[in-house]
Structure formats: C-alpha cells, structure tokens
Amino acid sequence: MDHITKTSMQVTDDNYMNTFTRYPIVFDYGQGSILYDTEGKAYIDFLAGIAVNTLGYSHSRFTNTLISQSRKLIHSSNLFYTAAQAKLAKLLVENSAADRIFFANSGAEANEGAIKLARMYFYKQGMHRYEIITTTNSFHGRTFATLTATGQNKYHTPLEPLPPGFLNVPFNDIEAMESAVGEKTCAIMIELIQGEGGIVEAQLDYVRKLYKLCKKHNILLIFDEVQTGIGRTGKMFAYEHYGIEPHIFTLAKGLGGGVPIGAILAKEDIAAAFEPGDHGSTFGGNALACSAGACVMKILLENDSKLIKECASKGDYFKDKLEKLQNIYPHIIVAVKGKGLMLGTQLDENIDGGNIVNICLDKGFIINCAGNNTLRFVPPLIITKAEIDKLIATLKDILKSL
Numbered sequence: 001m002d003h004i005t006k007t008s009m010q011v012t013d014d015n016y017m018n019t020f021t022r023y024p025i026v027f028d029y030g031q032g033s034i035l036y037d038t039e040g041k042a043y044i045d046f047l048a049g050i051a052v053n054t055l056g057y058s059h060s061r062f063t064n065t066l067i068s069q070s071r072k073l074i075h076s077s078n079l080f081y082t083a084a085q086a087k088l089a090k091l092l093v094e095n096s097a098a099d100r101i102f103f104a105n106s107g108a109e110a111n112e113g114a115i116k117l118a119r120m121y122f123y124k125q126g127m128h129r130y131e132i133i134t135t136t137n138s139f140h141g142r143t144f145a146t147l148t149a150t151g152q153n154k155y156h157t158p159l160e161p162l163p164p165g166f167l168n169v170p171f172n173d174i175e176a177m178e179s180a181v182g183e184k185t186c187a188i189m190i191e192l193i194q195g196e197g198g199i200v201e202a203q204l205d206y207v208r209k210l211y212k213l214c215k216k217h218n219i220l221l222i223f224d225e226v227q228t229g230i231g232r233t234g235k236m237f238a239y240e241h242y243g244i245e246p247h248i249f250t251l252a253k254g255l256g257g258g259v260p261i262g263a264i265l266a267k268e269d270i271a272a273a274f275e276p277g278d279h280g281s282t283f284g285g286n287a288l289a290c291s292a293g294a295c296v297m298k299i300l301l302e303n304d305s306k307l308i309k310e311c312a313s314k315g316d317y318f319k320d321k322l323e324k325l326q327n328i329y330p331h332i333i334v335a336v337k338g339k340g341l342m343l344g345t346q347l348d349e350n351i352d353g354g355n356i357v358n359i360c361l362d363k364g365f366i367i368n369c370a371g372n373n374t375l376r377f378v379p380p381l382i383i384t385k386a387e388i389d390k391l392i393a394t395l396k397d398i399l400k401s402l
C-alpha cells in the first residue's frame with residue numbers, strides 16, 4: 001500500500017466518527033463510469049456513490065458548468081434570487097407533476113420538509129391531522145422524523161423516544177394500509193422501489209389502490225423518489241410507470257450529479273400551505289447546487305430524453321442478463337428485481353452477499369449489498385452495454401466458484 005493510501009485511511013480512522021464500515025480503498029479520480037484508486041487500480045462503478053453520480057465522473061459539460069458557476073457565484077442565501085435556482089426550479093416544475101418546488105440539501109431533509117408540508121396543509125385548514133403512514137423496510141433518512149418514518153426497527157430502539165405520529169405497515173399490502181388509516185391520518189409516504197430495503201418494487205395495483213384510498217379519505221400521497229427519481233428507473237420519475245401523480249414527492253440522490261441537493265415538489269394547493277417563515281434553509285438551493293441540478297436535468301431531457309430512454313433499454317438488457325444468470329444458478333439468485341438502472345438480485349439466505357461484493361471489488365467492480373441480501377446495481381446512467389457485459393461475465397465466474 002502506498003503512502004497516500006495508507007495515511008488517508010489511517011487519518012480518517014483516527015479522526016472521523018466510527019459510523020461507517022469502509023472498504024480499504026481510497027478513491028482518487030474518475031472518468032466515465034470508471035473510478036481509480038490512489039494505487040491506480042480501475043473499478044467499473046455499479047454503485048455511482050449510491051445512485052448519485054448520474055453522469056458518471058469528469059463529464060466535461062457538467063464539470064465545466066460547475067467551474068464557471070463557482071467562478072461567478074457559489075452561495076448568496078435565499079434572501080435573494082439567483083438565475084441558477086430559477087432555472088432548476090422551472091426545469092423540475094415544467095417536467096413533473098408538481099407545481100412548486102423547495103430546495104434542501106439531502107434526501108432526509110427533503111423528506112423532513114415533505115412531512116412538515118403535509119402536516120401544515122391540514123393545520124392551515126384548521127384540521128388536526130398529523131399521522132404519517134409508511135411501510136416496513138422503507139428508508140427515508142436519518143433525521144428524527146425521517147428515521148421514525150423509516151420502517152426498520154433496528155434504527156429506532158437506541159434513539160427513543162421518537163417523535164409521535166408515525167405508523168408503519170407492511171409494504172405492498174393494501175389491506176394493512178386501509179386498516180391503518182384513521183381520522184388523524186394526514187399522509188401516506190412510500191418509495192416506489194425500495195432502494196435500501198433491497199430493490200423491492202411497489203406493485204402497480206397496490207399504488208393505484210393507494211391513490212384511490214388517499215382520494216377517498218382526503219389523505220396526501222407522498223412518494224419518496226430520492227433514489228428512484230431523475231431518470232434512474234428509465235423514466236424521469238418513477239411515478240410515471242404507474243400512471244398516477246402524487247400530491248408531494250421528494251428528490252435528492254441523482255439530482256445534483258454528486259453535488260448535494262434535495263427537493264420537495266408539490267401540487268399548488270398543497271404547496272400553498274407553506275407561507276414565509278414556515279420552512280427554510282441556509283444552503284438549500286444555492287447557485288452551485290442548482291447549476292449542477294440544472295445541468296443534469298438539461299442533459300437528461302435533451303434530444304427527446306435520449307439518455308433516459310437509453311437508461312430504460314440498457315436496464316432491460318442488464319435485467320435480461322441477470323435473469324439468465326438466475327436461470328443458471330437458481331439456488332444462488334432467488335429473484336431479479338427493479339426497473340431501468342435500479343436493479344437487484346436477491347440471493348439465497350445461505351449466500352454471503354458481502355463476500356460477493358468483496359470479490360467484485362477485488363476484480364475491479366463496485367457493487368453493494370442492500371437489504372434482504374440483495375446485490376444492488378445502480379450505475380451512472382451513462383454506463384455502456386460493454387461495461388454491463390464485463391460485470392455479468394465476472395458475476396458468472398464468481399457464482400460458478402461458490
């Protein structure tokens with residue numbers, strides 16, 4: 001191990017809080033879908049910083065946008081206007097089901113704001129409805145409200161007491177949701193494909209019934225599109241696969257192409273519940289983050305959304321190859337799941353997914369193991385079929401050797 005590699009790891013471990021189990025790799029730079037570590041080893045990246053690096057690495061138009069924006073203006077506060085924020089707000093509102101937007105800095109913060117907006121919406125009508133219903137194995141973030149919304153008890157117990165007003169029911173179970181709804185319910189919040197939970201898709205029929213349930217009881221439907229949004233599933237937003245529009249949805253991961261940004265999007269009558277002073281952010285929507293988001297959006301939308309269409313077709317290609325692997329090794333791969341370039345292979349419970357991740361790293365491929373012993377594949381949207389073929393060939397070798 002060379003000096004930089006060793007010191008970067010040691011200095012981090014000596015100074016950073018012990019919150020992450022890290023791989024012994026120090027990344028130096030990237031190009032396209034390939035990352036290089038400080039020892040010069042190349043890795044084809046099927047994680048993209050956890051579904052973040054939409055355009056891969058060193059994308060010339062994207063990096064030039066960031067360079068020229070940072071030469072002009074990085075931050076000026078929301079006490080004033082910037083052209084970059086105006087541009088990104090318009091791009092997202094014009095190309096989505098929403099009428100208004102608010103910018104935050106992360107997924108958790110966007111979801112936190114969405115929960116506040118839902119409660120505020122009823123409060124402003126003089127109604128005391130505050131209960132948010134979410135689903136098991138969901139992931140909504142690490143702040144107190146979003147952690148409470150997250151349907152994974154392992155995160156809850158050490159931090160109790162948690163904020164009240166959250167209910168959790170099994171995912172894809174409409175009857176459980178129906179019986180959880182009461183007169184205090186203000187919103188239902190779900191991911192259309194559970195990401196951290198292990199690439200679990202919300203069924204079409206379930207989502208349509210949720211929509212009707214919300215309509216019947218005057219409940220808000222919130223989609224957490226922090227991971228599924230921005231082209232990831234082969235549509236700009238995952239709700240487009242379902243033919244329905246949410247009242248509120250949130251974005252973050254893929255939006256800034258690696259620059260931290262989150263967003264709450266809502267229909268006009270709901271967004272109107274926020275009045276000056278009700279919500280805010282110092283950094284949220286600053287000029288640098290918004291210029292990054294606007295560049296990502298423009299590149300995704302241009303040429304009749306060519307890149308998003310390619311994401312869908314490369315995703316089909318990739319999924320087909322994974323299903324072929326499943327056919328050869330059905331005792332190892334029990335399910336192939338997901339849409340677009342948000343795919344997963346659920347492994348048999350006797351297989352150590354973490355071990356496969358480590359072998360992949362050794363062979364120069366970055367993947368990860370999400371919930372439910374599921375290998376997750378969320379590469380940059382610019383990944384090539386040739387790169388997908390290389391991963392499939394490597395996985396095939398690994399599965400053969402198990």
Ligand SMILES: *Cc1c(COP(=O)(O)O)cnc(C)c1O
Pocket residue numbers: 105106107108109111139140141142191195196224225226227228252253
């Ligand atoms: C990652 C993620 C979050 C949290 O985003 P942060 O930026 O880490 O706060 C919330 N919801 C979903 C669906 C996510 O995948």
